[in-house]
Amino acid sequence: MKLPEIDLYLIAPEIILTAFGFLVLLADVFSPRTEKKGYLGILSLIGIVVAFFYTLPLIGSGKSGFEGMFTADGFALFLKVTFLIIAFITILISMGYAEREGIAFGEYYALILFSTLGMSLMASGTHLITIFLGLETMSIAIYVLAGMLREDRRSVESAFKYFLLGAFATGFLLYGIALLYGATGSLQLKEIATYIASKNLLRNPMLMISLVFLTIGFGFKIASVPFHMWTPDVYEGAPTSITAFMATGVKAAGFAALIRVFFTALPQFRPDWTSIMWLISVATMTVGNIVAISQSNIKRMLAYSSIAHAGYILVAFVAGNDIGISGILFYLMAYAFMNLGAFTCVILLGKKGEENTLITDYSGIGFKYPLLAASMTVFLLSMAGIPPLGGFMAKVYVFSAAVKEKFYWLAILGVLNSAVSVYYYLRVTVLMYFREPQREITGLQFSPASVLALIIALIGTFYMGLFPANVLSFAQKSIVGLM
Amino acid sequence: MILPPVPPAFYLVLSGILFTIGVIGALTRRNAIVVFMCIELMLNSVNLSFITFSRFLQSIEGVLFAFFIIAVAAAEAAVGLAIFVMLYRSKETINVDEVNLLKW
Numbered sequence: 140m141k142l143p144e145i146d147l148y149l150i151a152p153e154i155i156l157t158a159f160g161f162l163v164l165l166a167d168v169f170s171p172r173t174e175k176k177g178y179l180g181i182l183s184l185i186g187i188v189v190a191f192f193y194t195l196p197l198i199g200s201g202k203s204g205f206e207g208m209f210t211a212d213g214f215a216l217f218l219k220v221t222f223l224i225i226a227f228i229t230i231l232i233s234m235g236y237a238e239r240e241g242i243a244f245g246e247y248y249a250l251i252l253f254s255t256l257g258m259s260l261m262a263s264g265t266h267l268i269t270i271f272l273g274l275e276t277m278s279i280a281i282y283v284l285a286g287m288l289r290e291d292r293r294s295v296e297s298a299f300k301y302f303l304l305g306a307f308a309t310g311f312l313l314y315g316i317a318l319l320y321g322a323t324g325s326l327q328l329k330e331i332a333t334y335i336a337s338k339n340l341l342r343n344p345m346l347m348i349s350l351v352f353l354t355i356g357f358g359f360k361i362a363s364v365p366f367h368m369w370t371p372d373v374y375e376g377a378p379t380s381i382t383a384f385m386a387t388g389v390k391a392a393g394f395a396a397l398i399r400v401f402f403t404a405l406p407q408f409r410p411d412w413t414s415i416m417w418l419i420s421v422a423t424m425t426v427g428n429i430v431a432i433s434q435s436n437i438k439r440m441l442a443y444s445s446i447a448h449a450g451y452i453l454v455a456f457v458a459g460n461d462i463g464i465s466g467i468l469f470y471l472m473a474y475a476f477m478n479l480g481a482f483t484c485v486i487l488l489g490k491k492g493e494e495n496t497l498i499t500d501y502s503g504i505g506f507k508y509p510l511l512a513a514s515m516t517v518f519l520l521s522m523a524g525i526p527p528l529g530g531f532m533a534k535v536y537v538f539s540a541a542v543k544e545k546f547y548w549l550a551i552l553g554v555l556n557s558a559v560s561v562y563y564y565l566r567v568t569v570l571m572y573f574r575e576p577q578r579e580i581t582g583l584q585f586s587p588a589s590v591l592a593l594i595i596a597l598i599g600t601f602y603m604g605l606f607p608a609n610v611l612s613f614a615q616k617s618i619v620g621l622m
Numbered sequence: 623m624i625l626p627p628v629p630p631a632f633y634l635v636l637s638g639i640l641f642t643i644g645v646i647g648a649l650t651r652r653n654a655i656v657v658f659m660c661i662e663l664m665l666n667s668v669n670l671s672f673i674t675f676s677r678f679l680q681s682i683e684g685v686l687f688a689f690f691i692i693a694v695a696a697a698e699a700a701v702g703l704a705i706f707v708m709l710y711r712s713k714e715t716i717n718v719d720e721v722n723l724l725k726w
Contacts, residue, residue: 268687275694282701292712296723298705303657303718306698307648310664313691314641317668317684321634321675326683372724 146204149211151193152219153256153263159186160252167245176243180234180588183248184227187255191223201620207327208266213617214468218262218395221472222388224599226255228479228592229384235586236380236486242287251384254280258392265403267316267326270396274312274360277392278305281385285377297376304359304369312356318349319404328404335407350408353400354415360393363453364422367446374442379489379496382438383482386445387475394452394467402459402621409459416457417549424450424556432563437485437496440563441478444522447560448474451537454553458540464621465614466536472610473521473529473603480596481518487511487589488580495580501567503576508583512571514593521600523564524557529603536611633674640667654706654716658699665695 147154163182170176194216203210229251237243253276260273282305286298320326322345323334340346358366374382401412427447434440452470455463488504488511489495505512521528534557541550603610640663647660669688676684706716713720 268683268690271687272690272694275697279694279697279701282705286705286708289708293723295705295708295712296721299654299709299721300724302698302702302705303648303654303661306658306661306702307664309698310641310644310661310668313665313668314671316687317671317675320684320687321671321679324675324679324681326687376724 143206144204146202148193149197149202149204149209150263151197152190152223153259155186155190155193156252156256156259159183159189160249160256162186163249163252164245175238176245177234177238179243179245179248180230180237183230183252186252187223187227187230191220191227194219194223199616203265207329208269209263210265211263212620214399214464214621215259215263215395217468217614217617218391218471219259221391221468221475222255222258222262224472225384225388225391225475225479226251228475228483228595229380229388231588231592231595232383232479232483232486233380234588235584236378236589238586239491239584240288240378242378247284247287250280250284254278254284254384255388258388258395261392262395262399264396264399265328267319267328267400270400271313271316273392274396275309277389278309278360281381281389284381284384285373287381288378291376293376294378295376297373300369301373301377308356308359308366311352311359315349315352315356318345318352322346322349328400331404332406335405341407346408347411350405350412351415354412354419357393357397357400358419361390361397361449361452362446363419363449364426364446367423367426367449370446371439371442374445375436375439375496379438379482379486379494382442383479386441386482387471387478390445390449391471391475394456394471398456398464398467398621402464413457413459416453417546420450420453420457420549421552422450423447423453424553428556428559428563431560434563435498437498437501437567440498440567441481441485444560444563445478447556448478448522450556451534451553454546454549455537455540457549458544458546460540460544461615461618462536462543463540464618465611466533466540468614468617469536469603469607469611470533473533473600476596476599476603477518477521477528477530480514480593480600481522483589483593483596484511484515484518487583487585487593490583498567498570499577500580502570502574504580505572507576507580514597515571516568517597517600519564519567521604523561525561527601527604529600529607532604532607532611630674630678633670637667637670637674640664640670652717652719654709654718657718658702658706662695662699665691 197211198216201212257273257277264270282302288294323331362370427443431443455466521530524531524534538550644660644664672684672688
């Protein structure tokens with residue numbers, strides 16, 4: 140019998156994230172209770188930077204290991220870089236916000252690191268066990284994080300709803316996996332694809348049901364219509380830093396696993412899932428944008444806008460060509476920068492006990508806090524898809540992928556939807572610059588870490604809009620060998 | 623008396639029935655703990671499927687997956703019950719209909 144080969148360099152980023160997660164927990168326990176806990180955030184930031192430097196040398200190697208359970212191909216690494224950026228910015232935001240709200244415990248930072256670990260496993264897994272474990276590592280950590288504000292009823296309620304619906308969706312995902320296993324006899328994605336191709340199982344009812352259940356399970360994680368009902372409630376109630384993390388990280392990880400499973404294991408069923416996804420994509424964009432218009436709470440509005448963005452990304456998923464998949468990677472990164480930036484502005488406009496999350500609270504802040512209002516405007520315009528910002532280029536790639544595959548209606552509906560979205564993004568901008576303040580907002584404290592996060596997000600948004608070629612060519616190199 | 627072996631299809635049908643009961647229960651029950659029990663029933667019906675397939679296909683992976691599901695379900699239960707306790711402290715109820723602070 141041969142012992143399996145173990146290549147620890149392949150999972151070095153994951154090991155480092157785990158180790159630093161535990162280190163943060165220990166540092167919290169062994170430090171005096173009265174002390175301020177700012178260094179815990181710094182320790183987690185160091186962990187993320189170290190993990191980042193262990194991710195970089197893997198790029199281009201395209202190695203996989205652990206008996207086909209884990210891969211470090213370009214697709215996984217691009218997403219890992221995205222996840223690490225997201226976690227980095229989230230922790231920067233948290234350092235001010237968590238301190239302000241009194242939740243800056245070691246667990247808070249450790250759970251962010253653990254859920255980042257889960258995300259990387261989801262992107263890297265080529266075996267359904269790895270993908271499932273990654274998904275659950277991420278989700279369970281996020282359930283706790285969403286309810287971190289124990290005194291706030293809305294936060295508790297958001298954790299409650301997320302937990303029940305998340306566990307419910309997990310049941311569907313698992314049943315889908317079980318049927319897939321029963322029909323093909325394997326859990327390894329490539330082996331599943333080979334088996335389906337060799338036995339010609341295209342009309343196997345078990346696989347058809349499995350396909351539906353997998354769509355439900357992943358559809359929940361990426362918040363696509365009709366599995367989006369939890370999104371606004373959870374995003375509104377959760378601590379704002381965690382909302383930002385969920386809207387960017389969890390969504391990106393959901394897309395990573397969705398793309399991996401559908402394109403690697405089930406490419407034979409492309410005609411079947413293309414039509415389902417076409418419908419889901421259109422419904423997701425439309426519902427997200429139309430309901431966002433009538434929102435009065437900015438966190439809720441951004442939640443609906445994140446649903447709409449999932450719809451745009453699904454446009455590229457339906458197209459499914461090279462431009463489409465690299466467009467998705469580009470989109471996820473651009474979306475991470477602009478959405479984290481927007482949530483940072485939301486955080487900065489609040490203070491302890493006074494969140495100021497109503498959209499009307501934004502009236503007139505353009506004169507009082509010009510830099511904050513200007514950055515918010517940049518992020519909102521980028522989400523609306525105005526050139527020369529990152530969100531514009533992302534949409535160009537996504538829609539051109541659809542046009543290239545002759546999904547003209549899908550592209551047209553996407554562009555129309557993005558025109559609708561301009562309305563509610565601009566409404567906030569108009570309020571900020573052309574309305575008198577409705578009530579006095581004073582005494583805001585801009586913590587240096589949050590300002591740094593804001594600057595990084597601004598640079599990212601502008602860079603991806605002005606020099607998209609660099610990131611896009613990285614994305615295009617990343618998807619070689621995925622399909 | 624030796625009973626004839628139960629064909630694998632029976633187990634799969636049972637698993638399907640259990641899963642359906644779980645889904646219906648999760649959608650119709652109002653007590654959060656009962657809803658959570660129904661979700662656990664869904665997960666366990668999946669375990670039954672995995673083990674049946676594993677035996678039928680003579681492959682070990684299905685049993686392994688079932689073990690992972692059990693472990694994850696335990697972690698989920700720990701977090702979930704903690705969330706329920708937290709909810710009960712703040713609202714004095716765990717009826718899912720009365721958890722309605724967040725809505726449009």
